[in-house]
Amino acid sequence: MSKSLLFILPVCFSASISLLAQPQTTYGGVNITGQLVLTRTVNLSAQAQLQTQSSASASVQASLFGINSLSPVRRGIESEVPPSLRHKFPAISSPDLISSESNSSIPATRGMAVAHASTSSGFPGITHFDQRNANGGNQFSVEPPSNGLAVGNGYVVEGVNNAIQVYSTSGTPLLAAVVSTNQLFGVSPAINRSNGVNGVFPTDIRVFYDPPVNRWFVLQRVLANDIFGNPLPQSSYLLAVSQTGDPTGTYNIYTIDTTNKASFGCPCVFDYPQIGADQFGFYISANEFNAISSDFALAANIMAISKTALAEGAATPTVVKFEIPFVSGYEFTIQPATTPPGASYALGYGGLEYFVSSLMASTGSNLAIWAMTNTASLTTGSPNLALTTTTVPTLTYSLPNPATQKKGPLTYALTLIPPGLEAELDGGDVRVLSVCSAGGRLYVTLGTQVTDANGHVLAGGLYVVITPTYRGGVLFGTVFDSRQGYLVANNNNLLRPAIAVTAQGNGAIVFTISGPDYFPSAAFVPFAAFSPASTIQIPGPGAFPEDGFTGYPNLGFPAIGIARWGDYFAAVVDGAGSIWMGAEYIPNSPRTPLANWGTYIIQYTP
Numbered sequence: 001m002s003k004s005l006l007f008i009l010p011v012c013f014s015a016s017i018s019l020l021a022q023p024q025t026t027y028g029g030v031n032i033t034g035q036l037v038l039t040r041t042v043n044l045s046a047q048a049q050l051q052t053q054s055s056a057s058a059s060v061q062a063s064l065f066g067i068n069s070l071s072p073v074r075r076g077i078e079s080e081v082p083p084s085l086r087h088k089f090p091a092i093s094s095p096d097l098i099s100s101e102s103n104s105s106i107p108a109t110r111g112m113a114v115a116h117a118s119t120s121s122g123f124p125g126i127t128h129f130d131q132r133n134a135n136g137g138n139q140f141s142v143e144p145p146s147n148g149l150a151v152g153n154g155y156v157v158e159g160v161n162n163a164i165q166v167y168s169t170s171g172t173p174l175l176a177a178v179v180s181t182n183q184l185f186g187v188s189p190a191i192n193r194s195n196g197v198n199g200v201f202p203t204d205i206r207v208f209y210d211p212p213v214n215r216w217f218v219l220q221r222v223l224a225n226d227i228f229g230n231p232l233p234q235s236s237y238l239l240a241v242s243q244t245g246d247p248t249g250t251y252n253i254y255t256i257d258t259t260n261k262a263s264f265g266c267p268c269v270f271d272y273p274q275i276g277a278d279q280f281g282f283y284i285s286a287n288e289f290n291a292i293s294s295d296f297a298l299a300a301n302i303m304a305i306s307k308t309a310l311a312e313g314a315a316t317p318t319v320v321k322f323e324i325p326f327v328s329g330y331e332f333t334i335q336p337a338t339t340p341p342g343a344s345y346a347l348g349y350g351g352l353e354y355f356v357s358s359l360m361a362s363t364g365s366n367l368a369i370w371a372m373t374n375t376a377s378l379t380t381g382s383p384n385l386a387l388t389t390t391t392v393p394t395l396t397y398s399l400p401n402p403a404t405q406k407k408g409p410l411t412y413a414l415t416l417i418p419p420g421l422e423a424e425l426d427g428g429d430v431r432v433l434s435v436c437s438a439g440g441r442l443y444v445t446l447g448t449q450v451t452d453a454n455g456h457v458l459a460g461g462l463y464v465v466i467t468p469t470y471r472g473g474v475l476f477g478t479v480f481d482s483r484q485g486y487l488v489a490n491n492n493n494l495l496r497p498a499i500a501v502t503a504q505g506n507g508a509i510v511f512t513i514s515g516p517d518y519f520p521s522a523a524f525v526p527f528a529a530f531s532p533a534s535t536i537q538i539p540g541p542g543a544f545p546e547d548g549f550t551g552y553p554n555l556g557f558p559a560i561g562i563a564r565w566g567d568y569f570a571a572v573v574d575g576a577g578s579i580w581m582g583a584e585y586i587p588n589s590p591r592t593p594l595a596n597w598g599t600y601i602i603q604y605t606p
Contacts (some may be wrong), residue, residue, distance in 0.1 A: 024390035024475055029304065029320040031383055036256040036305065038315045040186045042240070043250045047183040051135065073492070080141040080594055081549065082190065082201050082229055103363060103398040108451040109488040114513075118537040120524070123171030125582060125599035126178060127327035128548070129590045131163040135180035138189035139163075140201070141594040142552045143563070144426070148207035149570035149582040150216060150247075150603070157247045158582055159205040159218060160599055162190065166247050169603070174248055181205065181220055185238045185253055191229075198229040200237055204567075206275045209247075210282075211341050211575060213311035216242040219284065220249070221258070221273050234259045236268030237284065241310045252313045258286070258301070258413060263323075265290055265298055272567070276336025276435070278353040279345040280375040282307045283336040285355065288323075300324040300331040302355070304385055306378040320383045330368035330391065331433035332360035335444075342572035343438040343503035346470075346494075351375035354468055356435045356444050363398035364430065366391040367444065369477045371470045392466055392477040395484050397448035400427030400459035402562050403493035405514045408545045412594060416552055423551025423563040425495065425514055427459040433568055434498040439505055442466040443527075445497040452490045460496035461487035463509060465530050483530040492517055500571035500579050506606035510581035511570050513538065520546055522583040523602035540600030543588035548595035577603045 005164035087257035125147075128224030132139050139162065148159035155174070156167040162181045166174045174598035181202045182189050188199030202220035209216050217239065224234035235258045240251040258270040277283060281304045288299040302322040309317035324331045334357040339345055370389045377383040386473035413420035428447045436443040443465055450460030465483035469476055483606070487494050501507030506528045514520040522540030526533040551563030566584040573579055580603055587598035 015035070024388055026326055027322050027387040029322045029385045029387065031319070032321045033318045034316050036254050036317055036319045038346050039255050040253045040315065041243070041250055042184060042186045042253055044179060044184055045175060045248045048177050048179050051177040051183070056550055068344055070300045070441070079191070079196065082140045082142070082198070103396065103449055105365070106398065106451060106486070107395040108453055108455065109486050113535055115535050116309060120537060120539045120602050120604040121546070122600055122602040123167070124589065125158045125601045126160040126163050126165055127587065127589055127598040128595040129592050130165070130178040131161050132592045133306055134163045134178050135183055135189050138193050139180055141277040141549065141592060143595055143597065144566045145196060145584050145597050145599060146205060146567045147570045147582040147584065147599055148205045149572055149580060150207040150209035151521070151572055151574040151580045152209040152211060153214070153245045155247050156580065157207050157209070157216060158599065158601060159207040161205060162202045162220070164218065167601070171601070181218065184218060184240055184251065185220075187238070188446060190269055193339065196200060197227045198225055204271070204273055206273060208275055208277065208338070210277055210307065212279065212400055214245040215311045216247040217275070217282065219273060219275055219287065221270055221388070223269055233267035233269065237270070237569045241313075254310075254317070260288060263288075267294050268298055270301060270421045272333060274333065274335050276338050276353065276355070277307060278339065278351060278375055280307060280351045281305060281353060281378045282310055283353060283372075285334045285336055287332055299326050300334050302334060304372065304378060305374065308379055308391065318378050318383055320378070320385050322387050329361055330357045330360045330389070333357055334370060335432040335435045337435040337437035337442060338572075339437045340502055341575045342501065342570045342577070346437075349373040349470060350377060352470060354435070354437055354442055356432050356442060356466070358397065358430050358432050358446055360431070363396060365394060365396045367394050367432070367464060367466070369442070369466060369468050369475065371468065371475045373470065388473070390475050390477070392479055393466050394479055395462060395486070397430050397446060397462050399429055400447045400449050401457055401515050402427050403459045403495055404516060406516060406519045408519060410545060410547050411591070411596070412547050412549065413552060420552035421561060422545050423561045425493070425520065425546060425565045426562050427493070428496060428565070428567070433496060434500070434571060436499055436507070438499050438501050438503050440467065441505070442468055443499050443501050443507075445499045445509060447496060448486070450486050450488045452488050454490060456491060458515075459493040459495055460489070461494050461509070463487065463497070463499060463532065485531060487511070487525070489513055489515065489536075491515055496566050496569045496583070498569045498571040498581070499527065500573050500581070502573055502577050502606060503529065507602050508571065508579045508581060508606070510569050510583050510602065512565065512583055512585060514542070518542060519544055520584065520586050522585040522602065524581055524602060524604060526580065526604070526606065528606060537571065539602050540583065540585045542586040544586045544596060545588055546597065548597060578603050
């Protein structure tokens, strides 16, 4: 849930911005072991085979709708979009959250060239056509596509919304068909197209591969609904953990009720889960919000789960839960760190996992760092973890503007009465989008408003490299001026930057580039020596404008011309040191009546 020329320039001042004695807060966790329960096992390849035996719906779609074209017949969307998500669009795209004027504390930044040839390789991933037609077509149309990606053992696993596929590293699909995550989790379809009954609607997908335990993880949250799709004040997590290192095989399926009925302003549910891991734990953080009023400023929750117990298929793995009240503004989208292959986990203080969050506001100039200690106790029957947080000064960040896109032919827009106009793309907000831990440093990205050298106010990004230290119960961090900076494209916008680096600190930042010069395209910039390169690459060039249902007035959606875009993208490292990235773009491939988004998977070797 959420919101031609490129230059990435660190903004330099004196020497460093450091934090040595900032106030800090420590939280204790509650042992909730027994609430996360193994409920069933599901074989993913078997589900894909069943998919190919019931693909009539997909065949009909393919015959009616060719490459970015569809019959000029207006089609209603009431049965195409899950009612439980409709309340989100006004909140994310509200003009009240967007400033069209430059934040004066963010300096103008000049631009440099884009490389139209790429040193990477890649292949198209899951599209809306794939997602909508999975599970025999018993799916909803969903925007935006939020991308999950994991790589290991020669496999690439991509999850988008509620669809999943496994590829070889050369891009060959290894499942007989794209599978819905409803099938993976062994739950009822999102909607039964034969009778209109709504079932389970998983969203906010996260995919993870952990080399030490050689297991694949797929996480989604579910907001309960009735058979008509109306949301209910109840939520849960669905967690699939592979039984082996083969992601096409059998998974153990875990569930946990995440409803909070006790806190002020509740019943409340979990939203926008994030995942990370250290040597001992698998971590899930989420925002707690009121499903009735859509108020998000309530609390954050973090679950620490024994990674070994999950890998062994324990019936009730050890779980410690932290509930963090919303007080300072940093208790929102607390992003756990992931550690690339070859990098060392923090083993001091009984095992240590870091998290990073930004200020939930229109502008900020600090990041919060969080340290969870004694994570090794997750392997015992008496876990005893503590969570400490403090803030670190950084460059200023502020809410990004909506992003324009290159003018081009529209298809779905022309079926509307009156015809729709080309939409802008949701610029998102300032929550932390990725945290990678390597070499004793945290590599962080988030979206922000930026100003280019021509004075244009655009959507862009901020990268920050933090050196955290936890010593004697005191947490502090350092940010050197040369290790942070803005991501800016002259005249064009960058959306949803995500970073991954190797153990040596070499990697890449992935994003979408869109504006007067580009249809929405999957792009990245190499990253080394604590800063990005001067030139981006576009391995996944867009072929058309975004032309999906969220960008137009339609049956209860706001008529503000701002289309949803991926809430987050993915960047990970494989065992050989290659950087793998997934981002949204608009491909030249079969579309559905309501959307034309796709994803592109990039491999780059530093």
